Amino acid sequence: MNTSGVPGPKPYDLSVSVVVYRPNAAQLAQTLESLTVAYDALRSAQPTLRAGFYLVDNGDLPDVEGALDDLRARGVICTVIAGQGNVGYGCGHNLAIERVASRYHLVLNPDIDLDREALVRACEFFDAHPDAGLLTPWIGDELGHQQFLCRRYPTVLDLFARGFLPSSARRLFSRRLARYEMRDLINDRDIVWNPPIVSGCFMLFRTDTLQKLGGFDPRYFLYFEDYDLSLRAHDVARVVYVPAVRVLHHGGGAARKGTAHIRMFAGSAYKFYSRFGWKWL
Incomplete structure (x- = not known):
């Protein structure tokens, strides 16, 4: 269903938004x-749960009606938001965020596979910790190795070394990159409160926290919108890494996606540092 205009907020327990632009159809x-399977597990734990799903089409959405029908068959209200053109990642999610009045809202990448129990564990944690406003999970790669996507505030050198140096040269910066990636604290066992920055590939918010923040800053077209939102989230709620919530991430870095992405990365980095402060070394 294509949506024009902004309908009234939907009173969901859980809402989810995914933004796509020329996505890999199979992924x-x-x-x-995986979202359907995770929702099944959550619905088993909470039979009266109401859920909404927003798929934001920034361009060239493949046929996913079969997958949406699977969600609809489970009572999930599915909405496709289209016709706005490629407005960028954060603005795309904002189109969904402004439509919901849910208890929790999940910002999700189209390259994430959720563990069957991911939503169950996440909602259990939020129910037990009312001071938590933003939750980030354990994130693995395609081989199941942990990705360290919680971050301390980055220096320009950190970003350059991690994103653009070949692996042989990157080893020269291994100690500082390990610190940037919080490898001294982040593991597959321990809850970590208030990591400064968390990844936008899976951000589960209390919706009132997200709406207090006004969603994503629309000045970022792509890259660093999650850094910006993470830092602002600390002003209104606690941020938490919960390794019992598990997902796999199939994404890649900007340097591997070509020169256009490198330019977008650099432009967004400039906006980020101009707002929050430059830190070179």
């Missing part, structure tokens, strides 16, 4: 399948 279908 998107896999993400939606």
Whole structure:
């Protein structure tokens, strides 16, 4: 269903938004399948749960009606938001965020596979910790190795070394990159409160926290919108890393996506540092 205009807020317990632009059809279908399985587990734990799903089409959405029908068959209200053109990642999610009045809202990438128990564990944690406003999970790669996507405030050198140096040269910066990636604290066992920055590939918010923040800053087209939102989230709630919540991430870095992405990365980095302060070394 295409949506024009902004309908009234939907009173969901959980809402989810995914923004796509020329997505890999097979990967998107896999993400939606994993979301369906995770929702089944959550619905088993909370039979009266109401859920809404927003798929924001920034361009060239493949046919995913079969996957959406699987969600609809479970009572999930699915909405496709289209016709706005490629407005960028954060602005795309904002189109969904402004439509919901849910208890929790999940910002999700189209290259994430959720563990079956991911939503159950996340909602259990929020129910037990009312001071938590933003939750980030354990994130693994395609081989199941942990990705360290919680971050301390980055220096320009950290970003350059991590994103653009070949692996042989990156080893020269291993100690400082380990600190940037919080490898001294982040593991597969321990809850960590208030990591400064968390990844936008899976950000589960209390919706009132997210709406207090006004969603994503629309000045970022792509890259650093999650850094910006993470830092602002600390002003209104606690941020928490919960390794019992597990997902796999199939994404890649900007340097591997070509020169256009490198330019967008650099432009967004400039906006980020101009707002929060430059830190070179």
